[in-house]
Amino acid sequence: MSELRPETRTVHLPQPPLEGSRPITVPLYQTSGFVFDDPAVFADGMNRPDGPFVYGRLSNPTVRSLEEAVAGLEGGVGAVATGSGMGAINSVLLGLLRPGDHVIAQKALYGGTAGALNDLVARFGVEVSYVPEDDPAALRAAVRPSTKLVYLETIANPVTQVADLPGMCAAAREAGLVSVVDNTFASPILCRPIEHGADIVVHSTTKYLGGHTDVLGGIAVFASDELHRKVWKYATGLGATADPFAAWLTLRGIQTLPLRMERHCANAHELALRLDAHPAVAAVHWPGLPSHPSHALAAKLLPGFGGVFSFDLVGGRAAGERFMSAVRLALLAPSLGGVETLILHPATTSHKSLTAEELARHGIGEGTVRVAVGIEHVEDLWADFEQALSRS
Ligand SMILES: Cc1ncc(COP(=O)(O)O)c(C=O)c1O
Numbered sequence: 143m144s145e146l147r148p149e150t151r152t153v154h155l156p157q158p159p160l161e162g163s164r165p166i167t168v169p170l171y172q173t174s175g176f177v178f179d180d181p182a183v184f185a186d187g188m189n190r191p192d193g194p195f196v197y198g199r200l201s202n203p204t205v206r207s208l209e210e211a212v213a214g215l216e217g218g219v220g221a222v223a224t225g226s227g228m229g230a231i232n233s234v235l236l237g238l239l240r241p242g243d244h245v246i247a248q249k250a251l252y253g254g255t256a257g258a259l260n261d262l263v264a265r266f267g268v269e270v271s272y273v274p275e276d277d278p279a280a281l282r283a284a285v286r287p288s289t290k291l292v293y294l295e296t297i298a299n300p301v302t303q304v305a306d307l308p309g310m311c312a313a314a315r316e317a318g319l320v321s322v323v324d325n326t327f328a329s330p331i332l333c334r335p336i337e338h339g340a341d342i343v344v345h346s347t348t349k350y351l352g353g354h355t356d357v358l359g360g361i362a363v364f365a366s367d368e369l370h371r372k373v374w375k376y377a378t379g380l381g382a383t384a385d386p387f388a389a390w391l392t393l394r395g396i397q398t399l400p401l402r403m404e405r406h407c408a409n410a411h412e413l414a415l416r417l418d419a420h421p422a423v424a425a426v427h428w429p430g431l432p433s434h435p436s437h438a439l440a441a442k443l444l445p446g447f448g449g450v451f452s453f454d455l456v457g458g459r460a461a462g463e464r465f466m467s468a469v470r471l472a473l474l475a476p477s478l479g480g481v482e483t484l485i486l487h488p489a490t491t492s493h494k495s496l497t498a499e500e501l502a503r504h505g506i507g508e509g510t511v512r513v514a515v516g517i518e519h520v521e522d523l524w525a526d527f528e529q530a531l532s533r534s
Pocket residue numbers: 226227228229252254295299324326327345346347348358359360477
């Protein structure tokens with residue numbers, strides 16, 4: 143092809159010859175589409191999530207590597223990676239529900255999910271009943287002929303109630319309902335909901351899976367091929383699927399997930415114990431503490447209690463605001479699951495779309511402070527918390 147002109151050569155770049163060796167890490171396939179030798183293979187890839195790679199919105203090798211990695215960790219048959227956690231949650235809800243369907247959700251939910259359910263009610267005539275996360279009898283009593291789906295969170299945000307996954311998923315299955323579990327707070331290192339009977343697991347991979355506060359992403363993992371195909375079709379049609387660079391960063395984060403989870407949990411344990419004993423603190427909400435309502439269930443279900451807790455100060459909202467202004471090492475910022483310790487005020491940030499009644503349903507107080515504990519040295523974190531407590 144030596145006769146090609148510069149205008150053509152600059153467009154058609156040489157591909158690296160991969161013969162006899164291959165990259166150690168998963169390569170970043172930053173391409174929006176793929177080239178085919180055979181038109182029949184091209185056509186085949188359009189129709190299924192595990193087919194040949196055709197077009198980036200449908201599939202991409204880096205994204206599929208992430209999907210297979212998380213499906214493997216969760217014990218699912220397949221996964222759909224999305225642009226954010228909300229992309230995964232909305233793809234599942236919109237992909238599986240129709241107007242008039244009924245959903246049973248646990249009372250304490252991530253604010254974005256609570257908002258998405260409210261939106262389904264207002265715009266699509268979906269009905270939602272709320273039950274406690276650990277009450278299979280209440281779930282059974284809430285089932286209607288139109289009920290299609292049960293929505294749970296392994297560890298709820300921010301008051302860290304733990305769902306009775308075996309009991310709730312069994313009750314859902316008995317009634318022929320699809321159970322969906324948001325496993326973001328536990329990560330597959332602490333819990334694999336499919337082993338407890340869940341049909342779909344969703345994550346904000348922005349959090350522990352990514353782990354470095356530098357990438358947004360989400361994923362839905364499926365226990366059956368049928369659900370996988372349905373949600374893949376919806377998510378690709380909606381345009382919610384993941385970008386390869388985001389998938390690549392998330393894969394890189396996943397390689398240290400078990401190590402990070404161990405440190406997140408150990409640091410949270412130490413800080414929760416010390417805060418619980420501090421005279422300025424009214425209550426600490428962390429399932430590792432025997433005083434937490436979910437403690438017995440969490441001890442049975444989880445090998446660690448997670449890296450997020452929340453607490454209320456004796457001085458209420460004003461003291462909480464003073465604490466958040468006084469910390470220096472912990473950062474006042476949204477999100478969780480990264481290497482840095484982040485704090486926020488749920489009532490005015492992550493859960494600000496909720497009414498006062500909904501906040502109470504979630505167990506969120508006016509002055510509740512949420513802490514997403516990072517992997518710093520715990521004594522440095524405690525020194526920061528102690529100096530902030532002395533000013534609040
Ligand atoms: C439990 C949980 N689920 C879902 C989400 C939404 O994820 P994303 O922000 O990646 O859309 C969040 C975000 O904070 C979350 O905490």
